[in-house]
Amino acid sequence: MKKNQSHEEFIKGIWRDNPVFVQVLGMCPMLAVTNSAINAVAMGLATFFVLVGSSFLVSTFRHLIPKQVRISCFIIIIATFVTIADYTLLALVPAVHKELGAFIPLIVANCLILGRQEAFASRYPTKLAVMDATGMASGFLLALLSLGAVREILGDGALFGINLFGENFEPWVIMILPPGGFLTLGVILLFFNWFKFKKDEFLEDVAAAERSGN
Amino acid sequence: MNAPKESSSPSSLRLVLTLAIAGLVSGVAIIGIYETTLPTITENKARELREAVFKVLPGVSQMQALVYRDGELVVVAAPDKDEPVIYGGYDEQGDFVGYAMPAAGPGFQDTIALLYGYKPGEKIVVGMEVLESRETPGLGDKIYKDAVFVGGFSSLSVEPEIFAVKKGTKSQPNEIDTITGATISSKAVVRIINETHAQWSAQFPAPGFEPQLKITEPADAEAEQ
Numbered sequence: 001m002k003k004n005q006s007h008e009e010f011i012k013g014i015w016r017d018n019p020v021f022v023q024v025l026g027m028c029p030m031l032a033v034t035n036s037a038i039n040a041v042a043m044g045l046a047t048f049f050v051l052v053g054s055s056f057l058v059s060t061f062r063h064l065i066p067k068q069v070r071i072s073c074f075i076i077i078i079a080t081f082v083t084i085a086d087y088t089l090l091a092l093v094p095a096v097h098k099e100l101g102a103f104i105p106l107i108v109a110n111c112l113i114l115g116r117q118e119a120f121a122s123r124y125p126t127k128l129a130v131m132d133a134t135g136m137a138s139g140f141l142l143a144l145l146s147l148g149a150v151r152e153i154l155g156d157g158a159l160f161g162i163n164l165f166g167e168n169f170e171p172w173v174i175m176i177l178p179p180g181g182f183l184t185l186g187v188i189l190l191f192f193n194w195f196k197f198k199k200d201e202f203l204e205d206v207a208a209a210e211r212s213g214n
Numbered sequence: 215m216n217a218p219k220e221s222s223s224p225s226s227l228r229l230v231l232t233l234a235i236a237g238l239v240s241g242v243a244i245i246g247i248y249e250t251t252l253p254t255i256t257e258n259k260a261r262e263l264r265e266a267v268f269k270v271l272p273g274v275s276q277m278q279a280l281v282y283r284d285g286e287l288v289v290v291a292a293p294d295k296d297e298p299v300i301y302g303g304y305d306e307q308g309d310f311v312g313y314a315m316p317a318a319g320p321g322f323q324d325t326i327a328l329l330y331g332y333k334p335g336e337k338i339v340v341g342m343e344v345l346e347s348r349e350t351p352g353l354g355d356k357i358y359k360d361a362v363f364v365g366g367f368s369s370l371s372v373e374p375e376i377f378a379v380k381k382g383t384k385s386q387p388n389e390i391d392t393i394t395g396a397t398i399s400s401k402a403v404v405r406i407i408n409e410t411h412a413q414w415s416a417q418f419p420a421p422g423f424e425p426q427l428k429i430t431e432p433a434d435a436e437a438e439q
Contacts, residue, residue, distance in 0.1 A: 066228055068224070068229055069229050069233055072236075076240050077236070080240040080244060084243065088251065091255050101348075155351075156351075173353065177350065
């Protein structure tokens with residue numbers, strides 16, 4: 001039972017409660033840095049590190065943090081992790097850091113992260129909180145990657161900088177520009193809602209069939 | 215588990231202490247990561263600069279920073295903050311080759327920072343490298359991705375100044391073809407170089423009287439590592 005629950009906390013972040021496609025959180029980095037797959041992955045990993053790290057700490061110290069100052073404490077913890085991620089990226093991959101620019105410090109303001117601390121990590125045991133954070137962060141990473149990959153393939157004819165279609169491909173430049181982000185995100189959100197609609201319809205049909213069968 | 219449940223509102227002292235401890239731990243962590251990564255970051259920046267200087271001045275293998283003080287160019291080890299710096303490039307034998315000039319100015323979206331190589335003897339630009347730009351991906355970013363445009367700066371006269379002309383109409387040694395679809399960005403690059411050149415041209419010593427290379431370069435030690 002216990003194992004099932006932590007498994008469930010992990011899976012929900014990837015699909016059912018995907019932070020981007022279902023909860024529509026973290027739109028700012030989502031649209032801004034997904035013009036190439038590598039940027040999307042770097043942003044996703046930085047967010048992953050911050051979210052899992054802060055969820056771990058918040059959940060571990062949840063009984064020590066007085067309720068009145070919890071938001072300030074969460075922000076201090078998150079900001080520390082973001083600064084660590086910022087300097088680490090700057091030292092290890094300066095080129096990627098340059099591309100992401102101001103969006104790394106802005107991870108602090110990503111409502112996905114503060115939201116998980118308030119809604120989950122501060123109320124549940126450490127193990128579950130880490131599972132939840134890992135799931136949500138993986139969902140965020142996958143969402144960024146899918147958007148980044150689509151935009152880079154269509155807008156640049158490449159994936160992770162590797163040319164896919166050869167010389168004659170005419171890049172669809174608008175896909176790397178901001179409108180391309182909105183277009184791609186819109187299409188993906190459309191798919192998720194359509195899927196949910198179909199699923200509900202199917203469940204209703206099944207329920208109706210069962211009722212009439214009886 | 216039990217402390218916060220005893221009273222519904224904890225004392226102010228506890229609130230203050232919690233925040234103070236959180237801030238203290240956070241501060242220590244940030245200083246730690248700053249101190250750990252600083253050497254790598256400084257090294258990366260220095261290496262990037264060296265590579266850019268060697269790229270815009272072909273044939274150069276040694277460099278030193280130069281600043282303009284009291285009416286002449288002087289060699290400095292560590293320039294003051296906010297002081298405009300240029301770099302002198304020297305070949306294997308330590309002979310002067312040209313200047314690497316950092317320049318910056320407004321582009322289409324944000325400041326474009328670049329470095330260009332200049333040979334005062336022939337009065338030509340011999341190379342250009344964009345260091346920082348946020349030009350439109352796919353269009354304006356051709357100012358550093360388009361090999362033909364960048365190559366156009368490998369021998370470009372600055373007399374009387376560089377002119378950006380429509381693609382394929384270059385006929386004079388001081389003209390450069392702009393990029394189709396990135397006219398504003400390519401013109402910005404030309405304007406930045408022209409402005410920087412106008413600022414500095416009066417401050418260069420006569421050709422042949424450039425500052426000598428000081429043999430205090432830690433370059434070789436660094437290269438061997």
